[in-house]
Every structure is written in structure tokens, then in C-alpha cells.
Amino acid sequence: MSEPTRLPATPDPSAGALPLAADPATPQHTVSSGELPTVLSTASPANSQTLLSVRQGSAPNNSSPANDTGLEIAKFLVEDGIITDQQLAYAMRVRAKLSTEKSLLSVLNEIGYVSLEQQRNTLRKHRISVRIGALLVELGFLREQDLRAALALQRESGQGKKLGDILLENHFIEENKLIDVLADQLGFPQVKPDLSDVDRKLLEKANPNWLIDRYFLPLRIEKEQVLVAFADPLDSRVRQEAARLFGRDIVPLITSKRIIRETLEAYRRHYQESAKPAIQTDDTSQIIELVKTMLLDAIQALVSDIHVEPMKNDLRIRFRCDGVLGVYKTLDKKLASAFINRLKILGKADIAERRHHQDGHITFEDPSTGRSIDIRVSVYVTVYGEKIVLRLLRKTQLVPLDQISMFPRTLNRFYEDALDLPSGIILITGPTGTGKTTTLYSAVNYLNSIDRCVTTAEDPVEYVIEGIAQCSLNSKIDLTFETTLPHIMRQDPDVIVLGEIRDRFSAEAAIQAALTGHKVLTTFHTEDSTGALLRLMNMNIETFLIASTVVAVLAQRLLRRVCPYCAEPYQPNATELQRLGYKQIDLEGTAFRQGRGCPACRHTGYRGRIGVFELLILNVAVRDAIFQKCTSHEIRQISLESSGMVTLLEDGLAKAAKGETTLTEAFRYLPRLEKPRPLVEIKRLVGIT
Secondary structure, three states, rough: OOEEEEEEOOOOOOOOOOOOOOOOOOOOOOOOOOOOOOOHHHHOOHHHHHHHHHHHOOOOOOOOOOOOOOHHHHHHHHHHHOOOHHHHHHHHHHHHHHOOOHHHHHHHHHHOOOOHHHHHHHHHHHHOOOEEEHHHHHHHOHHHHHHHHHHHHHHHHHHOHHHEEEEEEOOOOOHHHHHHHHHHHHHHOEEOOOOOOOOOOOHOOOOOOHHHHHOOOEEEEEOOOOEEEOOOOHHHHHHHHHHHOOOOOOOEEEEEEHHHHHHHHHHHHHOOOOOOOOOOOOHHHHHHHHHHHHHHHHHHHHOOOOEEOOOOOEEEEEEOOEEEEEEEEEEEEHHHHHHHHHHHHHOOOOOOOOOOOEEEEEEEEEOOOOOEEEEEEEEEOOOEEEEEEEEEEOOOOOOOOHHHHEEEHHHHHHHHHHOOOOOEEEEEEEEOOOOHHHHHHHHHOOOOOEEEEOOEEOOOOOOOOOEEEEOEHHHHOOOOOHHHHHHHHHOOOOOOOOOOOOHHHHHHHHHHHOOOOOOEEEEEOOHHHHHHHHHHOOOOOOHHHHHHHEEEEEEEEEEEEEOOOOEEOOOOHHHHHHHHHHHHHHHHHOOEEOOOHHHHHOOOOEEEEEEEEEEEEHHHHHHHHHHOOOOHHHHHHHHHHHHOOOOHHHHHHHHOOOOOOHHHHHHHHOOOOOOOOOHHHHHHOOOOO
């Protein structure tokens, strides 16, 4: 049986959002009978007043409690004969019995009483006057926590900013989905014009820049009426300006800002390029200031990567914060070349070369702290120009092993059965950006003592540890892994640290070093712990060598941590329990939490990240399985049954049960190769109560 579609719960009806009704200040336009409809004739004065108050940024003055959005729509479904009163009553009883609040429309949909198309037809037919935020949540286009975050941002802006703009700017919803809902609910016909659909004589009445600023586009004249596409047909100021320009007899349509902007820019390129004043892209001081501001903002926000991406019509800049990419700023495409050249100059890359990929390095000084930030520069050639990714490498202090979020029993086993052994290979695995290097250096720092010689070969050295011999490889001067390894063995090392196993040569070198009695620590790119063993086998390393030298594999991930400033209790819903194979009674003694969203976490509900670990100790049973060349599934089952291994999903589940992260993060980023064991058993294995 397939999983039922899970839609977010209905938001608090008191939460302010943009009601779908007409603005009282909207001028009345002459539209003949049978022409394209508008919402003006259906808007009541009360609804109009509510709209005006929200558009001005204040809470609507409505003393009566707001109606349940889903129930209001459901009543029209009954009126249209799509469902019966009995079916509605049954769906409401089902909804009332759910342990987690769920929207009425999603219940009707999952039961099979109503299809999504029937919901849409009802909205289009009746144009129910409800708040846009509540409607988007009810229809499943927006999560309740995202609505709360958007409303908080709206209050903080203090400028009467529209909820729709906030939802789009913060990427809570795609613009085309928002336009679809608005078109159905407001009653304005939706159009998707291009330059061929536009009457040039109408466009010549205004400057394209002026039209872009106001986001409306004249299309053509039909039956002595001017069809005008608006991004916001309810904006009375823009409607009045359109009426002054084209005459009061206009028919408002709705389209997206992107389509309006692209159409007007295409018109400008084709017909006004010679007459239009060029944007000053040679203003060096402006570009320098833009780049400096971007880097300072990234440092302040603790960004790990900056993506500078040329698009078809603009230059998009995105920040990766806590492992998630989000849009920082969008610049005019005219600035793209100068902006990218500035970054290439800082990174000491060749600005004349635009056909090949390049690498570079920037040392940027943070003026607020005086610290230098190392920035790795990668230039990648795309069809729209050169894309640049900047990785910010902060020289932060080493994190002790007992502070990297490893559970007590897992940490003790890592000490006793891996780090404290005199020899053998310890592999730290995971995809890029999952904290492997931090864990590696924490383990090296634990092993660093006066009676040990620790020697490393890294590309490059990212943390400098006092008391150990660290070598930063450099292929440009032939200081490679192959040339360095023989010299490491002559340094009388007790512990050898290899930055990463990349090929068969480095894997064989690690094994030979372990066979001669050394302890070897290194990183490896694999999905999970057993995947590391299989990848070594696929490198044609003999199984007896793997079983004889590898003592432990530590797989890890990073999940976003619940913001401590806005965390609130949360109980998993039926769908999440089904994915885990749990029942509600299995969650006794848990403390699941999720963030509501606040300024401290940029309204994401998360602040910082937490490590999730899977430790595989190679005991006799696991070694025998490797000797016999068992499958990954068989090795995994033996590890779970005999070595006390806790999977990544189980470790993430245990941390979510403590309120440190959420199930959403665990489902999104952790591999699910099998159902987790009971939560009580997981707690026992990791050493928590």
C-alpha cells in the first residue's frame, strides 16, 4: 500500500495573512457583461476593509473568530454536490481523532472523497474570501511553520510589506504555484505572455524600466478594452497608474513578476538597445564594494559556501548556511562580468580565460575581528557564463571528541575499540561537507601525546596542531602523496594521518602502513560504514588485507539543530510513525521538538548543526563476513547483531527524540536501508535513558 499524501496542518486562524478580496481603493473599471471577470463585484465591504488593513501592514480589525479555511471550502464542495454532508461529517470525525493536526482538505483527499482538481474548480467557481496564507497551507503548498516565519518577517519589516512578496523572497513557495492559487481565488484570468503577444504601440507609451518597477504589462486591445497583465491586480496604486496611461477601460489579468520582467527585457533588447543608456559596469568602486559586502555578510552569517551563478537574465548569489542553500541577492546580468572578474582577480585566476575551469585562493581579512579567512575559489564554465563557488575555511579551534555530539556508549567504544588500539586503520566516511575533517582532527588531537610521533600528509592542512608533523601536499612542486609516503615511513611514526583515500594507491599505502604496526587515520567518501568496506573491495584490495588491517569505520552526517530560542514540543504524526514502523505508545519518554522560527535562526527553526554517527567495529564475525565476500546487506546485518552498531538513522532518531534535531532532518539526509529498531533498544545501545 502506498503512503498517504501528507499535507501540513491548518494554521492558527488568527494568524494574519492576505485575505483574498478586493481593495476598497481599487477604481471601478467598465467591463461589459460576459467579458473577463474581476473580483470587484464579489468583494464585500468587510472583506475589503480586512484586505486594506493587511496590505498596510497592520492586523485586521475583526472581532469575530475566523472561520476554519478547510471547513469553509468543504461547505462549497457539499453545495456543488462533490461530497455529501455525511462524508464531510465523517472526514471531520477522522480529523478530530488524529494525534497530529491535519488540514480538512488533505483528509478528504486521502479518504478519496475529493480530488485536487475538484478542489481547484470549487475555489475558481466560488472565489471564497479567505486569507491567502491559510489557504496555501490548507492546499498543501505551504508548511505551517513557513507561514509563521513569513508572518514574523512581515511584522519585522514594519513597512507594510505584502505576505506574497515575503513568501517569494524567502523561497517559501514557488511563484507559479502562488500565481495559480491567486488566479483561481481572485477570479483574474491567468496569462503567460511573451514578446510576440504584446502590442508594441502600447509598450511605446511607457519606459520599460517604469513598467518593470510597477510590474504590469499591457498586452493588446480587444473590443475597445486594453488587456493589462499585473503581478498584483489588487494594488490600487498600480491599477490607477495603468488606467491613467491606457485609459480607464482596462481588463486586469494576472501573471508572474518573472514573466513581466523577462518580456520587458526582451523588448528592450530587441527594440530599444541602442537608445537605452547602458548600465555602468566599469564602475570599479561599486563592484569592489559589492564583493566586499557579500564576503562580510557571509562571514557574519557563518556561511560555508558562496555560489555566484550567472542565470539567463540575472546573476544569482546563494549562501550555504547550516548545510542548506538560500538566495542572498540577485544582481543585474549587466554586472555579472565585472563581478566575476573581481572575484577572479582576488583569487589570482586568469581573467582572460573563459573557456576552461580554474581554481584559486583568496585570503580575506575580517575587519571586525582582524582574523584572516581562507577562501577556496572554484571557477566553472557554464552555458550562461562562469559560475564561481567560494568555500570559506575558518581556522576554528579543535573540537574535543567528547563535544562532537557522539552518544556516551558510542564514544566509549570509539575510544576503547579503535583509537586506543596500537595499530590498524580507522576510516571516517561520509559525503562531502559532513564534518569528516573535523572528526579526524579531533581524533588526531586525542592521540597527540608526548610519547607518540604523529605524522600527516594532507591536501591541504586545514587545522594546525602543535606537536605533530603536518605536511601540506602540493602537486605543482611534485610534493604528492606518492613522493611523500616513503619519507613518512622514515620518520619513525606511531600514528599516520592521510587526508583522504582517493584511489587504489592511497588505499594500499594505508594498508601497508597498518601491516607494519602503525595506526592509520584517514577519510573516505562513502554512503555508510559497510559501504566503505565494499568500496575497498571494489578497488581490488584483497579481502584478507581489509579484514586484517581495518579496525573501525565511522560514518557520519550533519543535521540542523533545533533553534533553542524558539523550540516547542512536537509529536510525530501518523505518516512519520508509519515511516519509522512505530506506534504512538513507542514514543513514551521522548521530547521531540521543532523550531517555530525567530530572528535568531533567520526564521528557519534551526540554528547550528549536530553530528550523527554510525560506528562499525570489525569484530570476528564481521571479519569472517569480509573473508567470505558477503554482500553489503549481509555484512550490515551481522554488524547490527554482533557488534552493537547503531545506524545513522537510529542515531538521528535518538537525537530527534531528545529534541536536538527533527525527524524531518533525519528523513531528508540519513540513509534508510532498514526500519529502525525500537526506540528503547536504540537508547540502550547508545547509552542514554
